[in-house]
Amino acid sequence: MILIITIVIINYVWNGNKSSNKTITNSAGKQLATMQSSKKNDSDYDVNSNNLEQRLESILSQIQGVGNVQVLINYSESSETVAMYNENSKTSTTEETDTSGGIRKIEETDTQKEIVYQEDSGDKTPIIQKTIQPKIEGAIITAKGASNASVKSNIIQAVEAVTGLATHKIQVFEMQ
Numbered sequence: 001m002i003l004i005i006t007i008v009i010i011n012y013v014w015n016g017n018k019s020s021n022k023t024i025t026n027s028a029g030k031q032l033a034t035m036q037s038s039k040k041n042d043s044d045y046d047v048n049s050n051n052l053e054q055r056l057e058s059i060l061s062q063i064q065g066v067g068n069v070q071v072l073i074n075y076s077e078s079s080e081t082v083a084m085y086n087e088n089s090k091t092s093t094t095e096e097t098d099t100s101g102g103i104r105k106i107e108e109t110d111t112q113k114e115i116v117y118q119e120d121s122g123d124k125t126p127i128i129q130k131t132i133q134p135k136i137e138g139a140i141i142t143a144k145g146a147s148n149a150s151v152k153s154n155i156i157q158a159v160e161a162v163t164g165l166a167t168h169k170i171q172v173f174e175m176q
Contacts, residue, residue, distance in 0.1 A: 005086075009118055009127070052162075060143065060158060065151040067144030068175060073163070075134040083126040084116045136163050142175040 053071045060069045094106040117124040139159050145151045152172045159170050 005116065008116075012127070056139075056141075056159065056162060059162075060141065060155055063151070063154050063158065065145045065148055066155065069141065069143045070175070071159075072140045073136055074138045074140075076137045077134050079134050080132040082129045082132065084129040085113045086116055088112045088114075136165060138169040139163060139165060139171070141170070141172045143172065144175045146172050147174045
């Protein structure tokens with residue numbers, strides 16, 4: 001079992017830039033681990049969510065009529081990481097017949113989950129399967145030139161396109 005986990009980790013490291021979905025099973029048919037990797041690393045997602053405000057500020061300041069810009073984005077919760085698990089599942093079915101002809105069926109399922117760890121220099125860190133980004137609840141933008149209605153409309157449309165927020169959740173104000 002340790003050999004299989006080691007092979008999975010080595011395979012993950014060497015093929016980290018390829019998009020794949022792998023399910024590894026042993027000879028007994030037990031699902032050992034499900035690996036999903038993509039061209040973007042999980043750290044890229046964290047950087048993207050943290051830099052969304054800066055990227056919006058950068059692009060909004062390039063819109064005609066907009067000067068200096070500051071953006072504040074409100075999230076509903078923090079990001080969530082989902083660890084990779086080794087899953088061992090057993091199912092047994094028993095069928096009993098009593099003397100009066102009645103049949104009783106008993107189905108028993110036993111599932112065990114263990115987190116898969118990667119060991120670097122004695123430090124154990126869980127292998128991350130995916131990161132769930134937080135939901136954006138609202139945005140406040142202050143910008144020079146936002147007193148102009150068309151500039152304000154352009155800012156709202158740009159933020160709506162990037163974040164997927166409804167227009168009533170985006171507030172734009174004139175910067176002092």
